[in-house]
Every structure is written in C-alpha cells, then in structure tokens.
Amino acid sequence: MILRYSTTIAAIIVFSGVYLLYDTTLSSAVQWQLVTGKTPELFSEFVYLFATLPRLVMALMVGAVLGLVGSLLQQITRNPLLSPLTLGTSAGAWLALILISIAVPSLAPDLKALVVMIGSMLAMGLVLLIAGFRELAGLRVILAGMAVNILLGAITSAIIILRDQYAKNLFIWGAGDLAQNDWQWMIWLAPKLIIALVILVIAPRILQLLRLGQSGAQSLGLATTPVLIALFGAALWLMSATITAVGIISFIGLIAPNIARLLGANHARDQLYYSTVLGALLLLLADFVARIVSNLSVDIIPSGTATAIIGAPMLIYLAMRGSRAEDQMPLSQYGENQRKLTLKKWLGISCFALFLLVMALFLNNDGVSWRWNMPSDFEITTRIPRILIALAAGICMAVAGTVLQRLINNPLASPDLLGVSAGATAAIVISSLLTGQSLFVLNPLIALTGSAVMLAILVLLTRAKQFSGGTVLLLGISLTAMVEALVQFVLAKGSQDVYNLLSWLAGSTYHVQLSQSLYLLAASAVILTLSLISSRGLTLLNLNTEIAAARGLNVTLNTNAVLFLVALSCAFVTALLGPVAFIGLLAPHIARLLGAQKVKSQLLLAALLGAIVLILADWLGRNIIFPSQVAAGTLAAALGGGYFILLLLKAKLNRKTFI
Amino acid sequence: MLNPVLLLLTTLLLSSSLNAQIRITDVHGEHVFEQPPAKVVALNWAMAEQLIELEAPLLAVSDVRGYQEWVVKPKLPEGIHDLGARAEPNLEKMARLQPDLIIVSGITKAQVERLKNIAPVLNFNTFSNTHNNPQVAIDTFRQLALLFNKTVLAEQKLRDMQQRFVELRSALTSAYQGKLPKVATVRFANTASVYMYGDNSMSQYALKQLGINPALAITSSQWGLVQKRVLELSKIQTGSVLYFEPFNEYPQLQASRLWQAMPIVRNNKVAAVAATWTYGGAMSLKYLAEAMAQSLLILAAKNIELGLSEKNFIEAKQ
Numbered sequence: 001m002i003l004r005y006s007t008t009i010a011a012i013i014v015f016s017g018v019y020l021l022y023d024t025t026l027s028s029a030v031q032w033q034l035v036t037g038k039t040p041e042l043f044s045e046f047v048y049l050f051a052t053l054p055r056l057v058m059a060l061m062v063g064a065v066l067g068l069v070g071s072l073l074q075q076i077t078r079n080p081l082l083s084p085l086t087l088g089t090s091a092g093a094w095l096a097l098i099l100i101s102i103a104v105p106s107l108a109p110d111l112k113a114l115v116v117m118i119g120s121m122l123a124m125g126l127v128l129l130i131a132g133f134r135e136l137a138g139l140r141v142i143l144a145g146m147a148v149n150i151l152l153g154a155i156t157s158a159i160i161i162l163r164d165q166y167a168k169n170l171f172i173w174g175a176g177d178l179a180q181n182d183w184q185w186m187i188w189l190a191p192k193l194i195i196a197l198v199i200l201v202i203a204p205r206i207l208q209l210l211r212l213g214q215s216g217a218q219s220l221g222l223a224t225t226p227v228l229i230a231l232f233g234a235a236l237w238l239m240s241a242t243i244t245a246v247g248i249i250s251f252i253g254l255i256a257p258n259i260a261r262l263l264g265a266n267h268a269r270d271q272l273y274y275s276t277v278l279g280a281l282l283l284l285l286a287d288f289v290a291r292i293v294s295n296l297s298v299d300i301i302p303s304g305t306a307t308a309i310i311g312a313p314m315l316i317y318l319a320m321r322g323s324r325a326e327d328q329m330p331l332s333q334y335g336e337n338q339r340k341l342t343l344k345k346w347l348g349i350s351c352f353a354l355f356l357l358v359m360a361l362f363l364n365n366d367g368v369s370w371r372w373n374m375p376s377d378f379e380i381t382t383r384i385p386r387i388l389i390a391l392a393a394g395i396c397m398a399v400a401g402t403v404l405q406r407l408i409n410n411p412l413a414s415p416d417l418l419g420v421s422a423g424a425t426a427a428i429v430i431s432s433l434l435t436g437q438s439l440f441v442l443n444p445l446i447a448l449t450g451s452a453v454m455l456a457i458l459v460l461l462t463r464a465k466q467f468s469g470g471t472v473l474l475l476g477i478s479l480t481a482m483v484e485a486l487v488q489f490v491l492a493k494g495s496q497d498v499y500n501l502l503s504w505l506a507g508s509t510y511h512v513q514l515s516q517s518l519y520l521l522a523a524s525a526v527i528l529t530l531s532l533i534s535s536r537g538l539t540l541l542n543l544n545t546e547i548a549a550a551r552g553l554n555v556t557l558n559t560n561a562v563l564f565l566v567a568l569s570c571a572f573v574t575a576l577l578g579p580v581a582f583i584g585l586l587a588p589h590i591a592r593l594l595g596a597q598k599v600k601s602q603l604l605l606a607a608l609l610g611a612i613v614l615i616l617a618d619w620l621g622r623n624i625i626f627p628s629q630v631a632a633g634t635l636a637a638a639l640g641g642g643y644f645i646l647l648l649l650k651a652k653l654n655r656k657t658f659i
Numbered sequence: 660m661l662n663p664v665l666l667l668l669t670t671l672l673l674s675s676s677l678n679a680q681i682r683i684t685d686v687h688g689e690h691v692f693e694q695p696p697a698k699v700v701a702l703n704w705a706m707a708e709q710l711i712e713l714e715a716p717l718l719a720v721s722d723v724r725g726y727q728e729w730v731v732k733p734k735l736p737e738g739i740h741d742l743g744a745r746a747e748p749n750l751e752k753m754a755r756l757q758p759d760l761i762i763v764s765g766i767t768k769a770q771v772e773r774l775k776n777i778a779p780v781l782n783f784n785t786f787s788n789t790h791n792n793p794q795v796a797i798d799t800f801r802q803l804a805l806l807f808n809k810t811v812l813a814e815q816k817l818r819d820m821q822q823r824f825v826e827l828r829s830a831l832t833s834a835y836q837g838k839l840p841k842v843a844t845v846r847f848a849n850t851a852s853v854y855m856y857g858d859n860s861m862s863q864y865a866l867k868q869l870g871i872n873p874a875l876a877i878t879s880s881q882w883g884l885v886q887k888r889v890l891e892l893s894k895i896q897t898g899s900v901l902y903f904e905p906f907n908e909y910p911q912l913q914a915s916r917l918w919q920a921m922p923i924v925r926n927n928k929v930a931a932v933a934a935t936w937t938y939g940g941a942m943s944l945k946y947l948a949e950a951m952a953q954s955l956l957i958l959a960a961k962n963i964e965l966g967l968s969e970k971n972f973i974e975a976k977q
Contacts, residue, residue, distance in 0.1 A: 043893055046920035051890060109911050162744055165729050169848045172886075179851035179888060182915035298878065300852055300886050367752060378754045378776055492848075493886055503746035510747040513769060627752045628722075628743035 001270065004263060005277065012060070012281050019056050019288050023295060024048060054180040059287040059303070060280045061186075061193065062178070062242050063252055067279015068196055069235045070253030071260065071272050075207045076231060077141055080261070083254035083481075087145040089239045090248045091152040092123020094174060098156050102166045113188070113244045120240035123148055128232060130648045144648055150582050151641030154634045157506050162628060164499040171498075175488035176249035176304020178287050185245050192241040195234050200276070203231060204269030211268065248488075249304045250481045251311025252279050252286075258318050286310050299493060308485030341595035341605065349594075349605070353612050360387045360615055365623035386509040386622070389517035390614040390632055393573045393580055394587070395524040398610025399531045400569035401584025402591070402603050403562055406538045414585035419479030420567045421581075423454030424574035426483045429501070433490055447575030454479065455567035507578040507633015509618050516576045523572045528607055530565055535599040538562065580633045582640040583610045593647070613640060683806050685781045687771070692779075695807045696760035700778070702748050704730050705785050706762045709800050709940035711736065712816060715807040718758050721745040730936040732946045753777055762803075781806075786938060788881040793864035793944060800941035820945040824868040827952040831869060834959040840928070841874035841898035842866055844951070846937070847906040850915065851889055859883040861937050862901075865947040871955075874898025882938065893921045899928040901954050903935060927962055930954040 020031060026048055030038075035053070040046045069084045096119020100112055107115075127148050131141035160167040180186070206227055242249075256279040257271060265274040283303075290306035361383055363372050375383060400415040415421060427450025487505065491498055503510070531538075537558040540548035549555050573580055587610035588602060596602040617639055618632035681692040698718045701707035707720040711733045719740035720726060726735055740756055742748040750773070753761070758778045763771070764785040774780045783799050786792050797817070804813030831839060844862040846854045856862045857877020866873070874895045877885050889912070892900055900923050909931075912918050923929050935950045936943055 040920070043920055043922070046917055047890065047893075050915065050917040050920070105905060106907050109908050161746065163725070164745075165725060172848050172852050177849075177851060181850055181889065181912065181917040184911065184915060294888070298885055300888060364751075366755070376754070379751055381776065382750050382773075499744070499746040503744075508747060511770065513773070626743070627741055627749035629747050629749065 001264075004265075004274065008274070008277050008281055012277070012284060015281070015284055015288065016056055016060070019284065019291075020048070020052060022288070022291065024052065050182050051180055054183050054186050055178050055287070056284070058178050058180060058186060058189075058246065059283045061190070062246055062249065063256075063283025064276045064280040065193055065196055065238050065242050066249065066252040066283065067256035067260075067275040067277070068199065068272065069238050070279070071257040071275035072199065072203060072207075072231060072235050073253075074257045075268060075271060076210065076228065078211075080258055081254070083250065084235065084239050085248065085250055085253065086149065087141070087239075088123035088127045088148040088152065089120045089236070090243055090250075091149045091156070092126075093117075093120035093240065093243045094248070095119055095123070095152045095156045095159075097170055097173065098159055098167055101170060102159065102163050105166065116244045117240045120243055121236055123152060124232075124236045124239070130645055130652070132652050144645070146585075147641050147644040147648065150637050151645065154637035154641060157502065158630050158634045158638070161499060161502050161506060161631070161634075162625075164502060168498060171488060171491040172300075172302060173247040174304075175302035175485065175492045176247040176307070177300075178246055178249075178290075178303040189241055189245040193238060196238055199231070199234055200272065204267075204272055206231065207268035207272065247302075247304060249283070249307055250485060251307045251315070252283050254481075255311050255314050255318065256282055259314070262318060282311075283307065299489075302489060302492060305485045305489040308482045312479060312482040341597070341601055345594060346605075349608055349612075353608055353615075356612060356615050356619070357387065357391075360619040365626045367626050370623070381514070383622075385512045385514045385517040386618055386632075387615060388514075389509050389512045389520055389577055390618040391611045392517065392520035392524040393577050394583055394610035394612070394614035395607040396520070396527055396569040396573050396610075397580055397583035397614075398587035398591075398606040399524075399527050399603060400566045401586075401610075402588040402599075402606045403531055403534075403538065404566050404584070405588050406599055406602075407541055407559065407562055414582070415566055415570050416480065416579070416581045416584060420451045420454050420570040421574050421579050422480040422483040424448070424451040424571055425505070425579050426450055426479075426486060427453070428504075428574075429483070429487055429490055432501070445575075448571050451567055451571035451574065455564065455571075503631065504578045506631035507580040507636070508621075508629070508631035509577060510629065510631075512577065520572055520576045523568075524607075527565060527569050527572075528603070531562075531603050532600060534558070534562055534565070535603065538599045578631075578633060580614070580636065582637045583613060586640040586644060587613065589644075589647075681806055681808075683781060683802055685802075686784050687768075687782055690779065690781060692806060696758075696779075698756070698758045699760045699762060700742070700753055700756065700758040702742070702745070702761065702763045703765070703785065704745070704936070705796070705938060705940045705943075706764055706783065706799075707735070708733060708936075708943060709796075709803055710762070710807075712940065712942045713800070713804055713807055713809045713813060715803065715809065719753065719756055721748045729934075730939060731934065732936070733942065750774075750777065786882050788859065788879060792859050792883055793861055796861070796939070796944070797941045816942065820942065821868075823945055824948055827948055828869045831871075831952055831955055831959075834956050839869075839871050840955075841872045841895075842901055842951075842955070843874040843892070843895060843898060844901050844903070844932075845892070846884070846903045847889075847908070847912070848886065850908050850912045850918075853887055853889050853892065853902075854884045855887050855891070856884050856937065861939065861944060862947050862951065865944045866951060868944070869948055869952060874900070884937075889918070892923060895928075896922050897926075899923065899930070899955070899958060901930055901932050901951055903932050903937065905934055906931075927965060928958070930958040 017028070021028065024047065025044055026034075030045070031048060034040060034045055034049050038045075040049050066084065070082075073084055073087070074080055074082050093116050096116045097112070099119075100107060100115045127141065127144045130144040130148070210224070257275040259282075260271050260274040260278055263274070265271045286307040287303045289310060290301045290303045293301045293306070361375060361380075363370060364375075364379075365371075366373075397415060404415055424447035427446045431446050487501070490501060537548070537553055540551055540553050541555070541558060541562075548558075587606040590609050591602045591605040594605060596605040614632055614636050617634075617636035621630040621632050621635045624630065681695070683690050683692065695715075697716050699710060699716055700719045701710055701717060702721050704720070704722075704726050707717065707726065708730055710717045717736065717739060719742050720735070721742045722745050723735065723739060723741040725745070740752070742753055753774075754777045761774050761778050761780045762783070763774065763780060764783045766782065771780050771782050783802075784790065784795065785799070787795075800817070801810075801813060804810045844856040844860070844866065846856075848854060855875065855877050857873070857875075858879035859881075860883025863873055863883070875891070875898075906912075918924055932950045932954045935947050937947065939946075
C-alpha cells in the first residue's frame with residue numbers, strides 16, 4: 001500500500017516537472033526563482049507564472065476533487081459505474097449557463113458563475129429529491145440521475161438550436177478547458193474546495209459502516225439519513241464548483257475509483273484517498289496530452305476531450321480485465337407486477353395510436369391557430385415521411401430497448417448505453433470533420449459502418465470472456481462519453497455550420513425523405529419479427545444463463561444474435577434519423593407498467609408505445625413553436641424524461657418500487 | 660465623375676437585355692429566367708443581406724430575430740416573413756407564401772430537390788475552403804444583380820464600396836502618419852481561447868482593401884477562422900489586434916496578468932470593433948471596413964494621446 005501511494009505521488013511529481021518544462025525556454029532553476037519571488041520580466045516568465053503554473057495546479061486540484069467525489073459517490077451508492085456527472089450536475093450547469101448567457105449576455109462573470117453553480121446544484125438536488133434520501137444506495141438514484149440528465153439535456157439542446165449564435169462561445173466550456181490566464185479562477189475555486197479536506201477526515205469511517213447497508217449502519221449507531229445528506233451535499237458542492245470553474249471534464253471521477261479498486265484499494269479509507277491521488281495524476285496526464293496535441297495541431301484540444309480520449313480506452317481495459325463480483329452493476333431484477341394486460345388495454349392503446357396518426361397528418365398549427373385541415377399535396381409529401389420515420393424509429397428503439405433489458409436483466413439498460421448509437425454518431429461526426437462534407441450527405445452508409453465496428457468490438461470482447469451485462473454497459477458508457485467529448489470538440493471549433501450538426505444530433509425528422517422512411521419502416525418490421533422469433537431465447541436468458549444452457553439453448557449464439565439485433569436497430573435509426581435517446585429505456589418500462597409480463601407482449605406493446613411517443617413528439621415539435629421546430633428526438637427525450645420523473649416520484653409517494 | 664452619356668448607354672444596354680433571358684449560374688449549373696423573380700425567399704443570412712442591398716423583392720428569411728441581432732446591417736425591411744431556425748426552415752409555411760424563387764447556400768442536393776417542389780432554387784456556394792470567400796461574395800452579388808435587373812445599382816454600390824475603402828485608407832494613413840500597422844482580427848470565445856480570422860475571411864479581405872496586412876499568418880479554412888489560445892496573440896510584437904464585440908468577459912481578461920504582459924497590451928494595441936457580421940455578403944465588406952477603420956482610428960488617437968502625455972511627463976520631469 002505504501003509502495004502504491006509513493007509510486008503514484010512520485011509519478012505526480014515527475015510529470016508535474018515535465019509538464020512545467022514542456023514548451024518553454026525557462027530552466028527549472030529560473031522557474032524556482034520565479035516561484036520564490038523573482039519578479040517576472042520576460043514574457044515567457046509571465047507565461048510560466050500565470051498560465052502554465054496555475055494550469056498545473058488547477059489540473060491537480062480538479063483531478064483530485066473529481067477522484068474524491070467519484071469514489072465517495074461510488075461508495076455511497078455502491079455502484080462502480082456511477083460517475084459524478086451522471087447525477088445531473090453537468091446537465092444542470094449546462095442548462096443554467098445557456099439560459100443565463102442568452103437571457104442576460106452582459107451579466108458579470110462572477111454572477112454567471114454563481115448562476116451556473118446554482119443550476120448544477122438544483123439539478124442534483126432534484127435527482128436526490130426524486131430518488132429519496134433513503135434510497136441513495138440503490139438503483140433509483142441512478143435512474144433519477146439519468147432521467148434528469150436527459151430531460152435537462154433535451155431542453156438545453158432545443159434552446160441551443162434555436163439560438164445557436166449565443167451558444168457558440170460556450171461550447172469550449174462544455175468541452176472542459178483548464179487553460180488559465182492568471183490565478184483568478186484558482187482564487188475563486190480553492191476556498192470552495194476546503195470542504196474536501198473535511199470529507200477526507202470524516203468520510204472513511206462512515207463509508208466503512210455504510211458497507212453494512214443502511215440498516216446495518218443504523219444499528220451500529222450511525223444516523224444514516226443526515227449523514228448521507230451531508231456527504232451528498234458536500235459532493236454536490238464540490239462538483240458544482242469545479243464544473244463552474246473548468247467546465248465538463250468527464251471520466252476522471254468514473255475511472256479513478258475503478259483503477260484504485262483494481263490496484264487493490266479495498267478499505268473505504270484507502271479507496272477514498274487513493275482515488276483522490278489517482279484523480280490528480282490522471283487529469284495531469286490527460287491535460288499534458290491535451291497541451292501537446294494542441295501544440296501539434298491547428299485546433300485547440302480541450303482538456304475534457306483529452307480525458308475522454310484517454311479515459312475511454314482505460315475503461316475498456318478495465319472492462320476487459322473483468323470486474324470482480326462487487327464491481328458488478330447492481331442488477332435490479334425485473335420485479336413482479338400484479339397488473340394484467342387486458343384486451344381492453346390493447347384496444348385502447350391501438351385506437352390512441354391510430355388517432356394520433358390521423359391527428360399528426362390533419363391537425364396542425366399554421367401560424368395563426370391550430371386547425372383541422374385537409375393537407376395540400378405538398379404538405380402530404382412533407383408530413384408523411386416524418387410521421388412514418390417517427391413510427392419506424394419508435395418501433396426500432398423500443399424493440400432494441402426491450403431486448404437489451406431482458407438480455408442483461410436490467411431495467412436501466414437502454415440501447416443508447418450499449419454505445420452502438422454512439423458508434424454511429426462518432427462515425428458520422430468524424431467523417432464530416434475530416435471531409436468537410438454535410439452530415440446529411442454522409443449519413444446512411446457511414447453510420448452503419450460505425451455501429452458495425454462497435455458491434456464487432458462488442459462481440460469480440462464478449463466472446464473473449466464470459467458475457468457479462470456489466471462489462472457491456474461499461475463499454476457503452478465509455479464510448480458514449482467519448483462521442484460526447486468528440487462532439488463538444490467539433491462544436492467548439494466555431495464554424496458557422498454548427499447548427500447543422502446540432503439539428504442532426506437532436507434527432508430531427510426534418511431532413512428525412514420518403515424513401516428513407518420506407519426503408520426504416522421495412523427494417524422496423526423485420527427487427528420486430530426477428531425479436532418475436534427470438535423471444536423464447538430471451539425468456540430463458542432472462543432467467544439465468546445456466547438454466548438456459550440446461551434447457552438446450554446455445555447461449556453464446558443466442559446472445560450474439562440478440563445483440564446483433566440491437567445494434568442493427570441503433571444503426572438504422574442513427575443512420576436515417578440521428579441519435580434517438582430514451583425511447584429504448586422508456587417504452588419497455590411503460591409496457592411493463594401496463595402489465596406486459598411476457599417477453600412477446602412486452603415487445604409488441606413497447607413497440608406500439610415507442611411509435612406513439614415519437615409520433616407525438618414529432619407532431620408537437622413541428623407545431624408548438626411554429627414556424628420554428630423542435631426535433632422529435634429532443635421532444636421525445638423531454639416528454640419521456642418528464643414522465644419518467646413523475647413515475648419515480650409517484651412510486652416514491654406510494655412507497656412502492658415500480659421497477 | 661461618371662460620364663452621363665456612358666451611364667445612359669449602359670442603362671439602355673441593360674434594359675434591352677431585359678427582354679432576353681436571364682442566365683444565372685449556381686453550383687448546379689446554369690438556370691434560365693424569363694423575368695426577374697418577384698417573390699423571393701432566402702434561407703441564408705448572407706443571401707438575405709445581398710438581396711436587401713440589391714433592393715430585391717424579399718419575401719421571407721430564416722430566423723428573423725437572429726438576423727436582427729447578429730447581422731444587423733443592412734436592416735431587414737418591415738413585413739418579412741419568418742421561416743424559423745436556419746437549420747430547418749419551415750417548408751409548409753414557405754409553400755403557403757408561394758415564392759417564385761428560393762435562394763439557398765451550402766445545402767445538399769436532396770434538400771434542393773425538395774425545395775424545388777415549392778419554387779425554383781438557386782444554390783450558391785458562399786463559404787468554402789476551395790475558393791476565395793470574399794471574391795465569391797462579390798461575384799454572387801453581381802449574379803443576383805443580373806437576376807433582379809439591378810446591375811446598375813450593384814455596380815454603383817461596388818464602386819461606392821471601393822471609394823469608401825480609399826477614403827478610409829487615406830484617413831488611416833494620415834492618422835498613422837503613413838505607417839499602417841499590421842492587424843489581426845479575432846473573436847474571443849472566452850478569456851482563454853479565441854477565434855482568429857485568417858486567409859479567406861471577410862475581415863482580412865476588408866483590411867487588405869485598407870492597405871493593412873495581417874499581423875499573424877492564419878491558414879485558409881472554410882469559414883476563414885481558427886480557434887487558438889489567447890496566448891497565441893503574444894506572438895504579435897508590433898501589430899495591433901481588433902476584437903469583435905460582444906465579449907462580455909473582457910474586464911476579466913483585462914484583469915489577468917498574462918494578458919497584461921502581452922506586447923499588444925503593453926503597447927496599447929488592442930481595440931474593440933462594434934458588433935459586425937463576419938460571414939456576410941459583398942456589402943458586409945464595407946461595413947466591416949468601416950467598423951474596423953473606426954476602431955483603428957480610435958486606437959491611433961489614443962496612442963498619440965498616450966505618446967503626448969508620456970512626452971509631457973518626460974518634459975515635466977526635466
């Protein structure tokens with residue numbers, strides 16, 4: 001243990017030295033004189049004293065805080081996949097920053113920072129409120145975090161698309177940037193982080209007790225609820241402060257605790273301390289890479305982009321190393337639900353879907369009022385493809401979600417988490433970046449390639465080792481975060497066609513042509529059929545891989561086949577429409593809530609519901625802010641996120657687990 | 660002064676060509692128009708700007724509010740219909756307005772095909788790394804003038820612009836006593852990073868017309884700008900820096916010691932330029948030149964004042 005700490009700290013010292021000597025003409029002797037009070041004269045001396053040095057200190061400090069908070073949250077929730085950013089902090093900060101920058105562009109930076117911090121705290125407060133303080137260790141807090149993230153993210157992206165000129169300058173903050181011009185931000189941030197020291201002193205004992213579970217800790221005399229509130233509050237405060245100062249830096253808070261565990265940090269104290277040290281080292285290294293690459297290339301590489309590009313492979317490596325039992329995703333089994341799916345319900349939902357189809361075609365806002373109208377020929381040609389693709393994409397994503405949730409027996413699983421959508425998105429964004437071509441030209445084939453590559457990686461990895469849901473999710477999360485960082489990087493480049501990328505990312509049906517919508521419709525029919533055929537395998541896999549094997553099921557083949565189906569759905573939807581989030585998570589949930597217990601009925605009902613949600617979102621999006629439009633994907637995420645939060649709150653009030 | 664006879668002749672020549680077909684070339688090839696379109700939709704701010712300058716019959720544009728906030732000059736005429744966000748102009752509303760021409764730029768062929776169901780489409784290439792953006796803006800301005808039978812007006816405006824360049828240049832030359840500074844034009848993203856306009860940017864072209872060379876070599880790109888660290892500005896030893904407003908964090912930047920240590924700041928060579936659209940059409944070059952020249956004149960005056968006060972200071976000391 002001492003060896004572990006001493007080598008890590010030695011590495012920090014060595015790399016800090018290298019970091020300071022990189023890209024400067026100043027010798028270490030001169031640097032030392034400057035630190036000890038020599039008045040800077042040469043410009044390079046100013047650079048050292050007011051750019052490089054504060055940046056280094058910032059990287060170490062922020063990295064340490066991210067590692068600390070990550071470890072703290074993972075230990076409290078006992079969820080190794082939890083990143084501090086998944087609890088809504090970054091989404092809240094983003095939304096607050098965008099809103100305040102558009103509403104009061106001339107607001108003083110200090111006040112702006114305050115607003116951002118409040119936004120971030122409100123978002124995480126909302127997450128905690130939804131989850132309930134008694135449930136902090138469970139899955140609910142993560143579900144709530146996801147829902148809030150998606151909801152706020154959707155609102156933010158809708159606003160950005162409508163006011164893209166204002167948002168342009170903010171993307172660099174969104175990409176996470178450590179560059180400094182003085183000690184201003186340091187002076188702002190450092191006092192706010194003092195609370196971290198308190199955590200380091202008092203948290204280990206509490207965390208060790210919490211390992212017994214909340215009730216166990218309580219019986220040993222720990223008042224868990226107030227203690228948890230205090231710890232979460234402190235974590236929230238630290239995250240909000242760092243996000244405000246340097247923007248969104250992903251991965252450090254997620255991987256530092258994981259590496260710490262992998263290297264043998266077992267005790268609560270050890271994990272907490274070592275994650276803190278590792279966090280500092282990781283961000284130092286990532287930022288060093290960012291500096292080097294920025295120097296070599298034309299564009300700035302933001303620190304956040306570098307952490308994602310370095311962090312994602314590390315996370316994949318961690319996944320490959322295999323996770324020990326305690327590192328498994330807390331699998332929340334599909335609980336039983338007393339409700340039955342009656343014929344009446346089926347009929348009701350089907351009728352609603354039909355009504356919606358008619359409404360989407362005939363009831364529209366013409367700028368004056370909402371009217372039932374016979375659409376003109378031209379209006380038919382613009383509306384039909386949009387309605388059809390919403391229908392088809394809804395089916396595809398819902399089926400993919402149901403299959404995935406059944407396969408890894410986790411109601412949190414969503415095809416977006418598998419990283420296959422992310423693969424398609426990455427392929428399109430990268431090729432657009434390299435060739436300068438329009439996203440709408442590149443679309444179909446490249447997206448398919450991207451998701452196929454992702455699929456191949458997934459299959460290879462799962463074949464190489466025993467299939468585990470946690471591994472796949474870990475991969476998915478890392479890839480998704482990497483793509484997000486990539487997108488932020490592209491957005492931060494500042495070209496004028498950013499809004500095209502934004503509108504594509506929002507999952508808009510606007511650019512879809514009739515032929516494309518028909519392709520997706522055919523694909524959705526095939527995917528639905530195939531999923532129904534594989535439903536027996538799914539039912540068995542859902543129980544247990546051993547039972548499934550005992551019943552004569554080829555587990556590997558079945559798993560791969562079903563995974564392929566999921567990848568195919570994501571690839572098609574992303575290629576033809578853009579990334580559509582949340583339907584895959586939500587539709588299977590509601591289907592179960594309505595009483596669809598069997599795999600087959602859940603598949604069918606989820607498909608119907610997915611189609612309903614996307615058609616509704618598309619119709620509303622086309623009309624509510626006429627003549628502007630909100631993308632179907634964005635609105636579906638907002639609708640879904642809001643509904644999901646309501647569900648969680650309702651379940652909390654009824655003291656029932658709805659999952 | 661123009662020869663009135665010559666002017667008359669050209670007008671006659673042009674009006675005689677009115678009856679003939681108008682041939683306009685865009686990225687898809689040549690289009691033939693029997694008469695100037697009377698109801699035009701522009702889905703791009705640069706195109707809208709060109710049409711307003713040409714007094715063409717503009718019916719609707721995308722994102723009216725955004726235009727008013729960011730492009731500002733020339734002012735959008737009253738009663739122009741709003742088609743919504745630039746990425747997704749509302750097709751149904753457009754169809755209801757029954758335009759007889761849609762002018763776009765930088766959209767895909769599939770999108771053009773769809774717009775053709777509403778009205779004929781002209782798709783101009785505006786910003787690209789394969790051509791000279793400012794020159795193309797001027798060429799497009801002339802093409803559009805031809806289409807709307809406004810060639811006389813267009814040539815007049817282009818000549819006025821050249822005339823304005825000459826005036827500004829001489830004003831600057833006298834303010835700077837014949838030694839025009841090299842200038843870099845930038846837009847701050849935040850206190851740590853900055854977008855620098857380089858080759859192929861409208862602002863650099865406008866400066867060139869004023870006889871001013873770039874202070875930093877920035878490679879050519881599609882939009883003519885590159886994102887860099889603010890630190891990069893320290894490479895400018897003798898030149899000046901103009902930054903486009905709005906930049907609300909400027910006080911914070913000013914307060915930072917790295918910024919204060921930069922040669923441009925120490926020598927008082929930084930000035931703000933009033934908000935001006937840097938991705939516009941031909942006439943935006945004039946507005947850019949005017950705004951930048953004004954900033955440079957203020958800078959010159961300030962430096963002379965400083966120089967004088969320094970001189971006074973030294974004299975007083977003696």
